[in-house]
Amino acid sequence: MTRAWATLWTRSQAAAADRHTIVELGAPSPVLMERAALCCAREALAMRGDLPVWALCGPGNNGGDGVAVARILHGWGVPARAFLLSERMSPELAEQVALAEKLGVPIERGLPQGQAEALIVDAMLGTGAAPPLRQPFVAAVTWANARSGPKLSIDIPTGLDADTGAAPGPVFAADRTVTFVRSKPGLHVTPGRAASGEVVVADIGIVSQDMSDETCLIDPCEVARSIAGLKPGSHKGERGHVGIVGGSAGTPGAAVLAGAAALRAGAGLVTIATDDRGAGAAAGAPAGVDGAAPRRRAGAGGEGAGGRARLGARGGPGGAGGIMVGRPAGGGVGCVGAGRDRGAIGDAAGDHAAPGGGGSLAVREDR
């Protein structure tokens, strides 16, 4: 399978790539910062309308990006200011402040005063920071979120856990986030996804050395390409049989959704083995279908377009070519008749299921 899916960098992977590019390859840090700021300044220009731009800058290199954005916009004739929110400054930030001051860019200390509308640029904290957020950034994020104007985050929204998307305190609510080289997992996971707005990935020339354990963002187009189309005139029996084990009595939702998804993806036959007798009807299968289940004799089955419901006739889900296993409510152990030669997918709690063939649960890439 071709994996042209977008890769994501965690905080430590981003830091390793920065180090590799700057220390080992010798790319000058200010050059990378200039590229980062140029990309962000272009986005700010597109977002601001007629508004001035105010960059809220933290003590590290994310703050350095913010000062550089204000300088670049100032050079383009945009009313832009940088606001330094901390007494501390990384060497790169200090260089940016010195350069901006020489060029007459307004640099101020503390939060902006007054109620004028502006595009707020969040250059407070980036991938070098770990939540929970400390002062003065808690107050600054709260102040910014109470304003109605557009908001742009540099690299990640301040307050967000870049690795998990968790928000243990206030998080800057961005309309757009310009993130560098690779996006970050936290920008795509709730609640971080909502705080990040539109995510723009800007290649600023940082390269990684070892990305063997990198995480990928699944591209729906790539997934669609990897699923074979139906042959005209093909029979339901040629389109695969998916077995689903899951859904306790009264809570069949996940099993039902998995069954409906399998049918929509083109499976010829779906078998749901569940403790919940209503699951088959809920999944769109003809009523009254019954069959073998892992723990009790209750179950439901359905077939794709034009198919006839059947369950148990092929030994329940054990007859399936691929099996999905959910965890029964209450943490019981599922028992699946999946052999080593069949694909099995466990859910987040799939480690509680025991494949009957003795093999471990795994996602097979072939079909």
Ligand SMILES: NC(=O)C1=CN([C@@H]2O[C@H](COP(=O)(O)OP(=O)(O)OC[C@H]3O[C@@H](n4cnc5c(N)ncnc54)[C@H](O)[C@@H]3O)[C@@H](O)[C@H]2O)[C@@H](O)CC1
């Ligand atoms: N040359 C480089 O290394 C480049 C860095 N870039 C920018 O630099 C950022 C990373 O810079 P840094 O590593 O300096 O780190 P950051 O600027 O993200 O943050 C570091 C600062 O945050 C403070 N901090 C950490 N956790 C905090 C918390 N919970 N509450 C309050 N303060 C906290 C630390 O004391 C430190 O002063 C990237 O996100 C990116 O925006 C880009 O300019 C590209 C090039």
Ligand SMILES: [K+]
């Ligand atoms: K930021």
